[in-house]
Amino acid sequence: MSVAGARARVAAGLDRAISLVPWALAVLFGAVALHLLTLLALPALAPGSAYRRLAAGLPLGEIRLLPRATPEHADAAFSDPFAVVAVCRFDLSKGPQRLRATADGDHPLSVSVRLADGAVIYSGSDAQAPRGRFNILIVTRAQADAIDAAQDDQDEDAPPASDELRLISPRRKGFAMFRLLALREGEVESVAAQRAGFQCSVEKPPS
Amino acid sequence: MRPLLAVAIAAIGLGLAATVIVLSGEPGFERVQLGPWTSYPHLGAPDIDPYARAAAALDGLAPLGLNEGLAFVARTDDSGAALDSRCAYRISGSDLPARLWTLAAYRADGRLQTNLAGRQGLSSAGLLRAAGGDFVIAAAREARPGNWLPLGRSRSFVLALRLYQASTSALSSAYDGLSLPAIAREACS
Numbered sequence: 001m002s003v004a005g006a007r008a009r010v011a012a013g014l015d016r017a018i019s020l021v022p023w024a025l026a027v028l029f030g031a032v033a034l035h036l037l038t039l040l041a042l043p044a045l046a047p048g049s050a051y052r053r054l055a056a057g058l059p060l061g062e063i064r065l066l067p068r069a070t071p072e073h074a075d076a077a078f079s080d081p082f083a084v085v086a087v088c089r090f091d092l093s094k095g096p097q098r099l100r101a102t103a104d105g106d107h108p109l110s111v112s113v114r115l116a117d118g119a120v121i122y123s124g125s126d127a128q129a130p131r132g133r134f135n136i137l138i139v140t141r142a143q144a145d146a147i148d149a150a151q152d153d154q155d156e157d158a159p160p161a162s163d164e165l166r167l168i169s170p171r172r173k174g175f176a177m178f179r180l181l182a183l184r185e186g187e188v189e190s191v192a193a194q195r196a197g198f199q200c201s202v203e204k205p206p207s
Numbered sequence: 208m209r210p211l212l213a214v215a216i217a218a219i220g221l222g223l224a225a226t227v228i229v230l231s232g233e234p235g236f237e238r239v240q241l242g243p244w245t246s247y248p249h250l251g252a253p254d255i256d257p258y259a260r261a262a263a264a265l266d267g268l269a270p271l272g273l274n275e276g277l278a279f280v281a282r283t284d285d286s287g288a289a290l291d292s293r294c295a296y297r298i299s300g301s302d303l304p305a306r307l308w309t310l311a312a313y314r315a316d317g318r319l320q321t322n323l324a325g326r327q328g329l330s331s332a333g334l335l336r337a338a339g340g341d342f343v344i345a346a347a348r349e350a351r352p353g354n355w356l357p358l359g360r361s362r363s364f365v366l367a368l369r370l371y372q373a374s375t376s377a378l379s380s381a382y383d384g385l386s387l388p389a390i391a392r393e394a395c396s
Contacts, residue, residue, distance in 0.1 A: 023214055030218025035225040039257050042230075043264040050269035069319055069327070071359070077267075077317025078280075080369055081327035082309045108307050108371050112251075112272035118264045120251050123272020125372045127306070179275060181307055181371060183332035 043117035051116040055089040055175035063088045063178075063200050068188060084180045084192040088200035092172040096139040096147075099176050100199035103132035107191055108181045113138060113167060115174040122167050130163045138167045138176075143205065176200060230262050243287075244279040244368060244387045251275065276305065276371035284390040290366065292320075292358040294395035295347035298366075300388030302340040305370035307331055310388075312346065312358055313365045320359025323348070329356055344388070348396075366390070 043049060058064055065086045069079030079085070090097035103109040103126030111134045112123040126132040139147065144166060178198045182188040237249040237259070250259055250270040263270060271278050283289055284296060298310070311328030312320050319327045329344060335354050336342045345351035346366070348358045358364060368387065 023210060026214045027217045027221065030214065031221035031225065034219060034222025035229075038223065038226045039229075039261050042226075042261040046261075046264040046267075048267040049264040050267055053267050054269065071319045071321040071327075073318075078313060078367060079319075080309055080367070081311055081319060082307075082330050110272065110275040110371070112275060114269065118260055118269075119253060119255060120270075120272045121253055123251060123274040125274055125276075125306075127372055128274065177269060177272075181309075183307065183330060185326055185328065185330070185333075 043119075049116075050114070050118055051173075051175055054087045056116075058087070058089040058175075060089060060091055060094060061201050063198050065192060068192070080181075081185060082182045082188065084182065084188060086178045086180075086198050087175050088198075089175045090138055090173070090200075090202075092138065092140050092143065092169060094202050095205040096137055096143050096203040097176075098199070098201050098203050099134060099136040099138070099178075100197065101134040101178050102197045103129070104194070105132060107183065109134075110179045111136065112177045112179070113169070113174065114177065115169070115171045117171070121169060121174075122165075124165075133163060134165075135163050136165045136167055136176075137203070138169050138174075140172065141168055144168050146205075226261075229258060230265055241279070241385060241387050243281040243283045243285055243390050245281070246277055246279045248273060248277055271369070276369055277373045279368040279370075279387060281366040281368070281390060284392045286392065288392060290364050290390075291395065292348060292360070292362055292364050295345060295349075295351075295393040297391045297393055298344040298346055298356070298388045299391070300342060300386065302336075302342075303331065303370055303387070304373055304385065305331070306372035308368065308370045310344065310356060310366065310368050312356060313367060314359070314361045315363045315365060317365075320357075320361060320364060322357035322359045324350065324355070324357040326357055329354060342388075 046052070054066065063086050065084070067073050068084075069081045099111060101109060101111055109126040109132070110124065112120055113136070114120050122136070124134070126134070180191055180194075182191040237247060237256070239246045239248060247259065247270070249255055250263055250268070251272045281290070290296070308331045309328055314320055334342050342354060344354040344356050346356040346358055
């Protein structure tokens with residue numbers, strides 16, 4: 001009785017454990033799926049993301065100079081006190097977006113283009129831009145194809161816009177950041193006033 | 208029905224817990240550590256991984272783009288001790304491979320520190336150097352001769368070093384040859 005009973009109990013325990021395996025796998029699969037889902041959804045949903053914090057409320061084409069980093073300014077965590085930063089929002093469903101900025105040669109200038117989920121799809125400095133001038137056209141793939149088709153229809157002798165950098169964005173919404181650096185802390189205000197001719201404008205959609 | 212509910216609750220709990228735990232750590236897996244200085248250059252790259260992207264969005268970060276520059280943060284000195292504004296620090300090095308670099312001290316929450324001088328940082332353009340280009344910066348609450356980085360009253364602080372238009376490539380192993388400033392603790396009050 002004792003040996004046979006023990007074997008029966010072990011067998012019953014094994015059966016029960018085996019019957020739980022599918023449930024455990026279901027928990028594991030569900031947990032991994034939810035983990036990946038929340039991870040991928042967070043950049044678009046995070047209420048304090050850079051896009052929502054800096055650009056979401058901006059009218060298209062408007063450039064906003066971000067407040068200078070100071071001890072009193074809580075919203076500029078880990079901002080560089082030497083940097084003058086301006087942002088503008090783009091929505092390519094309204095048409096391609098043109099960005100322009102010109103460096104003065106003394107103060108480093110950089111431009112970056114970011115999607116609403118925070119991905120940086122372009123960044124460049126004035127040292128890489130022709131004659132320190134940024135002329136960036138942000139387009140969707142369809143807009144790029146339409147522009148190429150329109151150019152093919154025109155006179156082939158027409159000079160191309162040689163200094164234009166065309167950037168094909170995988171998403172329609174995002175924002176651009178212009179970063180101009182003061183060489184000394186005392187000149188931040190004057191550098192901010194200069195703003196290096198930042199421009200951010202919606203272009204007419206190609207027909 | 209009851210086992211299904213239990214499975215669903217367990218899966219939701221585990222999935223959310225995994226997300227919270229992962230995102231409460233460092234922003235991404237591509238950390239570069241040079242002495243006490245830490246950087247996450249891939250935060251500003253197009254091929255940022257989903258974990259780093261979620262962490263950056265959650266923190267509201269707009270990191271430097273890869274071609275804009277590199278940002279390093281130090282929370283400890285060279286010996287590994289946490290930075291403490293009751294102490295003075297000697298930050299020394301040779302010129303860095305960047306068009307311009309800046310150094311600033313922050314409170315642990317990322318705000319700049321209120322200090323006696325009303326100055327928030329130093330830049331390579333305004334630095335006093337030795338003949339060979341080497342520099343020494345004194346980070347302290349009280350005024351120091353030479354390159355002084357004023358510290359505030361909040362005890363713990365963080366140093367941020369930004370190399371703008373750095374000539375080293377963030378995606379290569381060029382960090383091996385990059386020598387960032389040493390941070391040595393001096394007297395404490």
